[in-house]
Amino acid sequence: MKRVLATAAALVAAVALAGCGGAAGTGSLPQGGGDAKKLVVWDWKSGDANTAGYFEAARAAFAARHPDIDVEFVAQPFDQYYTLLGTAIEAGQGPDVVLFNGGGQIRDRADALVPLDPYLDGARQRLAGWDAFRSGDTTLAAPVTLQGMPIYYNKALYRQAGLDPERPPATFAELQATCAAIEERTDATCFSAGNKEGYGIQFFMSAFGPGILTPQEYDAWLAGDRDWNSPNVKRIFELWKQFEDAGYNNPGVNSTALFNDAFSVFSGGRAAHVIGLISDVGNWKDLGEFLGADLGVTVGPVITDGAAPTLAFDGGIGYGVTKWTADPALAADLVAALTDPQALRVFYTDAGALPSDPGIDTSDSGPVVGELVADLSAGKPALHLALSASTQDLMGRLSQELLAGSVTVDDAVRQLAAADAA
Amino acid sequence: MTVGTASAPARAAELSEGRRWAMPERAWPYLLVAPAVLVLAVFRFYPLLLGANFSLTGDGEQNGQFNGLANYVEIFRDPVFGSALRNVGLLILLLPVAVAVPGLLATFLFLHVPGHRFYRSVYFFPVVLSPVIIGAIFNIVLAIDGPVNVLLGGLGLRPVEWLGDPGIAMFSVVAVHIWATFGMALVIFLAGFATLDRSLLDAARVDGANLAQTIRHVIVPGLSRTIQFVVVTTMIGMLTSMFGLLYVMTGGGPGSSTYLPELYIWVMQGEMNRPALASAASMVLFALMVVIGAAQIRILRRATKEA
Numbered sequence: 001m002k003r004v005l006a007t008a009a010a011l012v013a014a015v016a017l018a019g020c021g022g023a024a025g026t027g028s029l030p031q032g033g034g035d036a037k038k039l040v041v042w043d044w045k046s047g048d049a050n051t052a053g054y055f056e057a058a059r060a061a062f063a064a065r066h067p068d069i070d071v072e073f074v075a076q077p078f079d080q081y082y083t084l085l086g087t088a089i090e091a092g093q094g095p096d097v098v099l100f101n102g103g104g105q106i107r108d109r110a111d112a113l114v115p116l117d118p119y120l121d122g123a124r125q126r127l128a129g130w131d132a133f134r135s136g137d138t139t140l141a142a143p144v145t146l147q148g149m150p151i152y153y154n155k156a157l158y159r160q161a162g163l164d165p166e167r168p169p170a171t172f173a174e175l176q177a178t179c180a181a182i183e184e185r186t187d188a189t190c191f192s193a194g195n196k197e198g199y200g201i202q203f204f205m206s207a208f209g210p211g212i213l214t215p216q217e218y219d220a221w222l223a224g225d226r227d228w229n230s231p232n233v234k235r236i237f238e239l240w241k242q243f244e245d246a247g248y249n250n251p252g253v254n255s256t257a258l259f260n261d262a263f264s265v266f267s268g269g270r271a272a273h274v275i276g277l278i279s280d281v282g283n284w285k286d287l288g289e290f291l292g293a294d295l296g297v298t299v300g301p302v303i304t305d306g307a308a309p310t311l312a313f314d315g316g317i318g319y320g321v322t323k324w325t326a327d328p329a330l331a332a333d334l335v336a337a338l339t340d341p342q343a344l345r346v347f348y349t350d351a352g353a354l355p356s357d358p359g360i361d362t363s364d365s366g367p368v369v370g371e372l373v374a375d376l377s378a379g380k381p382a383l384h385l386a387l388s389a390s391t392q393d394l395m396g397r398l399s400q401e402l403l404a405g406s407v408t409v410d411d412a413v414r415q416l417a418a419a420d421a422a
Numbered sequence: 423m424t425v426g427t428a429s430a431p432a433r434a435a436e437l438s439e440g441r442r443w444a445m446p447e448r449a450w451p452y453l454l455v456a457p458a459v460l461v462l463a464v465f466r467f468y469p470l471l472l473g474a475n476f477s478l479t480g481d482g483e484q485n486g487q488f489n490g491l492a493n494y495v496e497i498f499r500d501p502v503f504g505s506a507l508r509n510v511g512l513l514i515l516l517l518p519v520a521v522a523v524p525g526l527l528a529t530f531l532f533l534h535v536p537g538h539r540f541y542r543s544v545y546f547f548p549v550v551l552s553p554v555i556i557g558a559i560f561n562i563v564l565a566i567d568g569p570v571n572v573l574l575g576g577l578g579l580r581p582v583e584w585l586g587d588p589g590i591a592m593f594s595v596v597a598v599h600i601w602a603t604f605g606m607a608l609v610i611f612l613a614g615f616a617t618l619d620r621s622l623l624d625a626a627r628v629d630g631a632n633l634a635q636t637i638r639h640v641i642v643p644g645l646s647r648t649i650q651f652v653v654v655t656t657m658i659g660m661l662t663s664m665f666g667l668l669y670v671m672t673g674g675g676p677g678s679s680t681y682l683p684e685l686y687i688w689v690m691q692g693e694m695n696r697p698a699l700a701s702a703a704s705m706v707l708f709a710l711m712v713v714i715g716a717a718q719i720r721i722l723r724r725a726t727k728e729a
Contacts, residue, residue: 083692090697108695196586197673252566254586254676390694397502400676404588407677 038070039334041319042085043099047075050280054347062337071334085109096325097334100141102132102315103385104392110135114321116142119332123339127356129315131381141320142339143356144347148278148313149207149382150372152287154188156294157272161185168298172211175301179248182272190248192271194262195403196255198396203258203275204240205395206382211300211309212236213383222386228417232304237409239303241402254400258282267291278354279316284368285352297368299375311375312382315356391419470708477702481695493702497686503703505678506686509592510710513660513682516596520656521649524604528611529637542612546605553602553663557670560598561585564671588679591672595680598671599664607652614648650722654715661711683707 045051059071074095076084082105088094089112098113100106106113115138124130129143155165161181169175179190193200210218212235220226227233243249250256250265263282266274267290276282288295299309319338321331337343344355348362354372355362362369384392395416401407480489497503527545531538548556562568564584571581584594622644626636642649665684672680674689683703691700 080692083688086692086695089695196675198675251581252583252586255564255566255583256586393689393693397675397677400586401588404586404676406588 037068038072039097039325039331040095041071041073041097041099041334041338042076042081042088042095043073044076044078044081045099045280045317046073048351050351051347053350054343057343057346058338058340061340061343062334065333065337066330069330092324094322094324096322096331097338098320098322099144099317100133100320101317102129102141102143102147103382104387104389106133106140106318106320107135108389110138110140112323113140114323114325114328114331115139116321116332116335119329119336121336123336126341126359127339128358128376129313129318129356132315132385133318133320141315141318142335143315143318144339144344145279145316145353146313146356146376147316147382148311148354148372148376148379149203149275150278150297150311150375151207151273151300152266152276152284152368153273153296153298154266154269154271154291154294155296156291157182157186157188157269158296161272165294165296168296169301171301172303178272179246183247186272188269189250189265189271190273191243191250192262192266192274193243193249193253194256194258194265195253195396195400196257196261197259198393198399199258200253200262201240201395201399202384202392204243204399205236205384206312207275208239208300208303209236209383210312210380211303211307212239214304214306215308218380218383221383222381224386226386226417226420228413228420232307234409234413235304237399237402237412240399241409244403254403263287277316278313278372280347280351280353283352283354284365284372288366288368295368297371311372311379313376313379314381314385316353318356387420390422391416394419473701474705476698477705479698481698485698493699494706496699497703497706502674502678502681503683503686506681506683509680509682510661512592513596514657514714517653517657517660520596520600520604520660521607521653523600524607524611524652525649527604528608528615529641531608531612532615542608545608548602549605551602553666554670556598556602557667560594561671564594585672586676588676591676592680595664595667595671596660599660599667602667603656603659603663607656610652610655611645611648614645618644646722650719653718653722657714657718658711661707661714683710 046055055073062069062071085094085098086109089109100109117139120139120142123142127143129146130139132147133139133141133143151168153168158165158178161178162185163178163181169178182188182190193204195201213221213232217227217230217232221233244253250262250271256262256265259281263274263276263286265271266276267287269291274282274287276284276287278284284295284297299311302309319335321328321335325331339356341357341360344357345360347353348355348360352365354369354376358376362373384395387395398407398412398415402409402412477493478488478490479485480487480492524545527541531542535541564570566581566583566586570584574581582590585591618641622640623636626640631639661682662684664682665688668674668680668682668685669688674681674685683706687700687703687707690696690703
């Protein structure tokens with residue numbers, strides 16, 4: 001033991017003598033790095049067959065303006081994407097152009113990105129969904145797709161339960177009656193939910209939150225003035241727990257992955273509803289492949305007085321430019337190519353993602369897309385995207401504990417208020 | 423007349439020559455180990471010092487600034503890290519199981535139970551599988567509608583949320599880890615058995631000792647060094663090699679019930695962009711390993727000595 005203590009003491013002394021450095025190097029990230037003849041793009045999409053056409057179209061659009069510049073798309077695994085990106089940021093080198101999810105993930109890394117405002121030109125008016133890619137007044141990325149949390153439902157199960165398939169529940173009482181009918185007359189559960197990664201609560205908050213918070217509370221939340229002790233905010237978490245306790249969810253939510261297990265439960269007709277996406281995974285196209293014309297879509301019901309439910313949506317994924325790129329204007333040109341109308345059109349037709357350009361014609365995709373597009377005009381940004389990545393992480397863990405019954409709503413809200421204020 | 427002795431100047435010259443050669447001779451071993459020491463210093467000790475150094479600096483806007491023990495204060499106040507430390511305690515409690523499983527199975531193989539050659543191969547199989555594959559397999563096996571729950575249903579029991587219940591999930595992951603890794607400890611035990619003095623076993627048999635007495639008084643003391651080695655390496659493995667399984671099977675959840683320091687370090691470094699905080703957690707893990715390892719060796723040295 002003496003030897004161990006002596007070694008520890010020697011280590012402490014060595015550290016004390018070593019002086020101080022920074023884990024991420026000192027000072028600002030290096031500027032002017034990279035290769036002026038080549039641009040490297042990091043994403044988690046370019047390896048996907050559904051988006052191959054989009055990348056080809058974007059590459060062609062860029063090559064038309066810069067034929068001598070080589071573009072390399074590097075597909076990273078999504079579950080490690082932000083870890084790898086974090087390492088690149090710490091090193092101050094890596095890709096020139098980076099794909100981001102909107103919200104906390106990009107805002108937390110704003111220091112590593114070039115403000116795009118001087119380079120946006122016409123895109124500012126043409127594209128929608130900018131809020132998810134802004135930090136304060138600075139635009140960090142240009143949106144490629146829109147992201148939102150509609151509630152998809154299975155019309156065949158509605159018919160089986162004796163419900164009107166064209167009239168999804170508009171109030172909480174109707175939702176309860178619908179779930180009771182589904183439980184009584186079908187073998188399916190009312191909702192398909194997956195919370196293994198803790199994402200479930202984010203989808204739940206953004207789908208049902210507009211029917212719970214008043215418009216004033218909603219706007220205040222988005223503006224950063226979040227009253228976690230308000231009864232309506234607590235109601236979101238109470239309802240999350242209530243759904244589980246009432247047996248609305250499929251069994252084993254905490255050990256079911258949202259992607260793609262929960263979507264598979266819905267697609268397989270084992271649940272009547274699922275909170276899905278309008279971007280390129282778990283969307284109308286994915287789910288419609290299994291359910292066809294039986295796929296319906298709606299927004300959350302009115303749950304508290306004064307609430308006016310809308311489709312929560314904002315920018316889905318978008319491209320930003322790193323500070324260490326050799327030529328920010330050139331990289332911004334590549335971002336412009338990646339949001340080129342022709343490329344976005346291909347992304348929509350091949351992957352089903354609603355594009356960030358409302359001018360793109362989506363009228364050929366049937367009633368579900370028609371309803372989604374109609375809802376966009378009244379939509380507001382999603383509630384969970386206003387939170388930082390660390391608050392979302394905590395919310396995910398607390399949501400698991402809520403389902404397991406190891407934390408109360410009051411305690412969860414108290415912890416979230418503290419994390420949000422930090 | 424003096425026979426066989428050299429003159430004084432000649433002796434001095436010989437001594438001087440001897441000294442001249444003796445110095446390099448003593449230096450040779452140092453010279454030979456120098457490359458290894460250099461490699462260790464550059465690639466092991468220097469990064470360790472660098473990590474310790476980073477742990478005393480800030481993250482984000484404070485990057486590079488000395489902030490004393492602030493990171494350590496923060497991680498010890500973080501309930502998630504607290505949960506990770508409690509899980510370390512749980513692993514220490516479960517360590518005897520992780521060592522006893524390969525130890526007992528190796529004893530049976532050593533005693534040549536029927537089919538021992540077949541078992542020896544089968545027990546080692548999972549060791550060659552990647553933790554990610556093992557995690558994916560057991561995600562299916564332990565799913566709410568998976569084979570284990572179907573079996574329970576057949577027995578009239580309710581399904582268990584093996585990976586979604588905070589009170590059960592850690593035990594599920596540890597059980598899978600033991601299943602996946604005990605083959606290596608088994609091989610070490612078998613190697614230890616090969617060095618066991620057969621005459622002691624024969625003597626015990628002649629004296630009429632039963633299996634339990636043979637294990638307690640002959641096998642355990644005879645394998646003391648092997649047991650020490652397996653205990654320490656198994657503990658290190660449980661603390662540092664469960665990341666793949668945890669990441670795939672639970673991601674640290676539900677809540678923070680399956681967090682271990684290693685997963686915490688990864689999340690802080692990668693997802694939360696807090697490298698200095700992650701360095702502090704790494705240093706705590708390092709200190710834990712040193713203390714636990716030293717304590718184990720000390721305890722086992724006493725426990726495995728035959729009175």
